[in-house]
Structure formats: C-alpha cells, structure tokens
Amino acid sequence: MKTTVAVLKVATAVGACVGLIAGCSPTTTPGKPTTAAQAPDSGAIVALMDTGTYDTAASRPFGAAGDDVAGANLLEAQRMADFVLGPWEVDAELKSMPGALALGLIGPIPSIKLMRDNGAFKEDLIAVADRHRFITGFSTVRQSPEKTGQPRSLHNVVLRFPDPAAAEAAAVEMAAAESSRPGQPPVEPVAVNSTPEARAMSSTLPDKIRKVVSFTAHGPFVLYQEAQTAEAFLGTSAINLVDGLLITQKRRIDEFAPTDPAAMRDLPLDPSGQLLARTLSAPDNRAPFIIGVWNSRGWLHFEDDPLLASSLFNTAGVDFVGQRLATVYQAANSDGASRVADGLDQQIGSLANVQAIEGVPGLPAAKCFKRKQAALPGTAPITWQRVYWQFKCVATADRYAYTTFSDTVGDVRQQAAAQYRILAGQ
Numbered sequence: 001m002k003t004t005v006a007v008l009k010v011a012t013a014v015g016a017c018v019g020l021i022a023g024c025s026p027t028t029t030p031g032k033p034t035t036a037a038q039a040p041d042s043g044a045i046v047a048l049m050d051t052g053t054y055d056t057a058a059s060r061p062f063g064a065a066g067d068d069v070a071g072a073n074l075l076e077a078q079r080m081a082d083f084v085l086g087p088w089e090v091d092a093e094l095k096s097m098p099g100a101l102a103l104g105l106i107g108p109i110p111s112i113k114l115m116r117d118n119g120a121f122k123e124d125l126i127a128v129a130d131r132h133r134f135i136t137g138f139s140t141v142r143q144s145p146e147k148t149g150q151p152r153s154l155h156n157v158v159l160r161f162p163d164p165a166a167a168e169a170a171a172v173e174m175a176a177a178e179s180s181r182p183g184q185p186p187v188e189p190v191a192v193n194s195t196p197e198a199r200a201m202s203s204t205l206p207d208k209i210r211k212v213v214s215f216t217a218h219g220p221f222v223l224y225q226e227a228q229t230a231e232a233f234l235g236t237s238a239i240n241l242v243d244g245l246l247i248t249q250k251r252r253i254d255e256f257a258p259t260d261p262a263a264m265r266d267l268p269l270d271p272s273g274q275l276l277a278r279t280l281s282a283p284d285n286r287a288p289f290i291i292g293v294w295n296s297r298g299w300l301h302f303e304d305d306p307l308l309a310s311s312l313f314n315t316a317g318v319d320f321v322g323q324r325l326a327t328v329y330q331a332a333n334s335d336g337a338s339r340v341a342d343g344l345d346q347q348i349g350s351l352a353n354v355q356a357i358e359g360v361p362g363l364p365a366a367k368c369f370k371r372k373q374a375a376l377p378g379t380a381p382i383t384w385q386r387v388y389w390q391f392k393c394v395a396t397a398d399r400y401a402y403t404t405f406s407d408t409v410g411d412v413r414q415q416a417a418a419q420y421r422i423l424a425g426q
Helices: 010-022 069-083 100-105 112-117 123-131 164-179 238-254 261-266 296-302 306-316 334-349 382-387 409-424
Strands: 107-109 136-143 152-160 187-190 199-204 210-218 221-229 292-295 320-323 327-330 354-357 367-371 391-397 400-406
Touching (some): 069 107, 069 136, 069 261, 069 296, 100 136, 164 199, 221 238, 296 306, 306 334, 334 354, 334 367, 367 409, 391 409, 400 409
Antiparallel strands (some): 107 136, 136 152, 152 221, 187 199, 199 210, 210 221, 327 400, 354 367
C-alpha cells in the first residue's frame, strides 16, 4: 500500500534545522558537563583509533534560541514531540518506517515553509494554517510491515495556534478544504465515537483502500489524523484507528504546557545542558533535519522499532537522546548504556538484509553492520541515509550508547572512534 504522502524536499529541511545549531554561537548554559570515564573492561585503545577529520573533543555548550523566531518554534516543536501519540500506541503493528520520501513527515513542523517543503499537507490546508497564524507543530507517521494480513497506515499531527478561537477556525476551514478538493474520490462525513467534535470524512481510494481524514480543535491545537486500511476479514477500520488515537491524544496534549510566545526566546537549544555539545558533528555541519536533543519519549518517533526502544529506554534509564551526525543515548549509568547497545545490536543484526562486519580499530566492543539491500547512496539526503544506511556502528562510552552511519565503511568507523573520544574525554 502506498504511504499517504507527497514527494518531499527533505534537503531543504536539513539546511533549515542545521542552521539553527550551526548558526548559533555556543554559550554557557545551565548544566555542568560531565566527563565519561573509560570503562575498565572496554578494552578501548585510543592510540589505535582513526578519527579522520572529525573533532575529538566536545564543543562549548549551547545557549538559548534568542531572537531566532524560527529556531524557537523548532525547539517548542521538539518539546511537543513528547505529547504527540505514536501510531504504534494505537496499533502495535503500526511501527514500520515509511519509505524514504515520507521521512520528512516524522519530525517538527516549526514553520509554514517547512510544512510545505516536507509535504506535511496539501497547499489548501497550508494556506488555512498560515491564515490563522500557525505557530508550530509535530508530525508522525507509521505503517504496518510489508508482510501483514492487513496493510494500513496512520499519520498523526498536532498543530499549535495562538488561541482556541484560531484553532477552531482552522479546523473548520481545513475540513471544508479537505472535503471539497477537486479531482479526489468522493468523500462523506463520518462520526468519531470518542470525539463527536471531530470533523472527519471517509473516502475509498482507487485501490480499494479506505481512507479517513479528521480535524479536531482542542484548546489552541488542531489534531489531525489520516488513516488508511485495506479490506481484511476481522481487520481494523480506518475510522477505528482515528477513534482510538484521539481518545489518548486529547489526554496527552492536555499534559503539555505550551511556552508563552514571549518566553520562547529563552528555550534552550540543549535541554540536557551538555549532550548536544558532546554529540558528533560533521566537518561540513551536515546532519539529519531532526538535529537536537530530545526527551526519550519524543525520540521514539525516530526509532526503527519504537516499541523495542521504549522498553530499552525504560530499563536503561535513558532520559535524553542527542542527534547531530551521530545519535547518542544518555542512560542512567554504564550498565544502562550497555543494555541499549545490546538491544540495538540485536535489532539491527536480526534484519534479513543486514550482515555483521569487522568493528572499529581500538574499540573492540563496537559492533558494525552492512546493509546488503535497499541502502541509499551517499548522494541521497542525509535524513534518508540515517534510516536506510549502508554501514552502521553501535558502541558505548560510560553512560552513553551511540550509533554512527555512513555510505563508506571507513567513514562510519572514523565517526565511531571520534564519538568515543568525545564522550570519554580522551
């Protein structure tokens, strides 16, 4: 079943988000950086490590958003991620990543421009959001595995507006635009049992896929869902997916405390105080567009298997995840970091199209892998390469587990070695 997205311009998104980090001068910020000690049994030998042109020391900690309005909106969207329901929380089979072209639908929506560039909505809905002074938002999408009894997908978005009146007006106009779009299959209103205020509509696509789209004003937010399901005996329905999601999504977003727009300039670029400065960056600052420091629940939106990751994070005490070129998981202690690394090793190693390869010189505990099929070339947007990588390594340094990826085996090993030295302070 085709994923319910338009073609994305992810390269533009990458540039916008990397600019927020690279363009801000690092300043001191609350939180004292800690130096991770080399684990006595790690066997790491720094003298044998090849780090290429990568930095081997942390940068200075980052400060606040300041006068960068777009950057502040991005940081607020990252905060919102914790309170946006993942499709797997409604249906455990809805945990597979979409295709590369849809990866921009998983992440922050800090501006109208990024909403357009990442194909989050069609242009008529974007115009409505712009007209009602959209502030920021977060989007997530998953689909069922390819080999499943009932192909299905679920896209969930939370958009923030200045006040409930603006959100209500936006929901009304978005629903009207969705229901009257020229050239689309006929739509009919459909009731959402748990949420009678939802403006939902159903249609049947040419391939007999049933689609439900829903807009709900909830305080200053518009809650948007698009569910698609194929026909299947004893299967679920698109309306049931939307209904089940809204039951929990309304409660979850009520737990979110929006930052007053006047105070958003004070949002920290790194809520951990130090992890972003200790996460490996590329010499040219290229990075996936989800760059930043995320609370562990918000980061689940970007994990290959969010259910497994949630269990690992809870067991290991992971509180923050840093993303620049590498991904760094901050666990409660070194044992927790080892648990995360072991879980990631097992998950990656169990993939049918992946094989284990020789690890990292000087870092014997590191595990590295090669994707035999469906890997993307180095010319593909780096946001796509992070998910459909050619080479990947997993390692630890004290309380941190981390992963690196690249289109060449030498580079992925250099990244892993450099990230170790940053975290170990060596």
